[in-house]
Amino acid sequence: MFKIDEVAKETGLTKRTIRYYEEIGLMPTPERSDGGTRLYTQEHIHHLQRVISARDVLGFSLQEIQDYMLYAQELTGHRELYPQLRDPKQQLTKLREMDQALEAQLRTLDEKASKILAMKQELEQFRERVTTGITRLETEEKES
Amino acid sequence: MFKIDEVAKETGLTKRTIRYYEEIGLMPTPERSDGGTRLYTQEHIHHLQRVISARDVLGFSLQEIQDYMLYAQELTGHRELYPQLRDPKQQLTKLREMDQALEAQLRTLDEKASKILAMKQELEQFRERVTTGITRLETEEKES
């Protein structure tokens, strides 16, 4: 069980940000001590690290990340979905919704990946020109 | 020569955003008519499209995009860099700086690409589980 300062050091987030993420529902609410101090588990830390990854690396808004995490949680940790809690018709509808959403998210990821590739190629071209420029200047320097 | 509304329609940005990007130095200042109306070229549109790409797809801050665009401009459009405007020593120093910066940017891009891949794989796993769930429910439905 970790207190918030420990979690902050593990994740690199500030304590404020951690509480904020809980506030907006981006994180499962941790347990509390008798006095009210938040007590986090390793799971919480993992969760936060994935949130950070999605936020920093992909530039998703916290809202988008929340949508993504929703599915992730339903399918991994708490699988209260698969055991038929309800009418199978409703199950089917929900699963189809999830399928649609997942497909959409995969498409945006593909888009991003291809654009990243394009930027990479551009930067690599730039870099080639720079390195040839450097070597040219270096040889000129030696010749003088 | 395009006026701002045309550029807005081409790029999907609002006029406000276009002026804002100019204001913060994210775009080369366009020419003006005698009356003061901004007159854009095709180049400006291309530039904006690349900015949009970097912003939307990578979630860079406008400041980061500005840094990126700085090098891009120095190396493509206005190649006032290569003709030795100055002392070759200074040239060399500058080129080395650029090389460092480009390398760093390439590293961050690689990082992003690999994280995107990881997310993709996760989502694909989720999707498999969902689709198997769907087919199972569908066959159960037919059997009843």
Place this chain on the structure above:
DNA sequence: TCTAACGTTGACGTCAACGTTAATATGATG
């Protein structure tokens, strides 16, 4: 040339994503 449609510059408004401060309670340690 007149006018409707579009352009320009302030200036203030807004929303997300936190930072900061204050006032107060909690928890570990000698």
Place this chain on the structure above:
DNA sequence: CATCATATTAACGTTGACGTCAACGTTAGA
């Protein structure tokens, strides 16, 4: 058990990235 580092909530402040509105000038077409 005293105390000092941490914790909590509540509230307001800030920054980036624009939206919106007002007051006014410009342009193009009838």
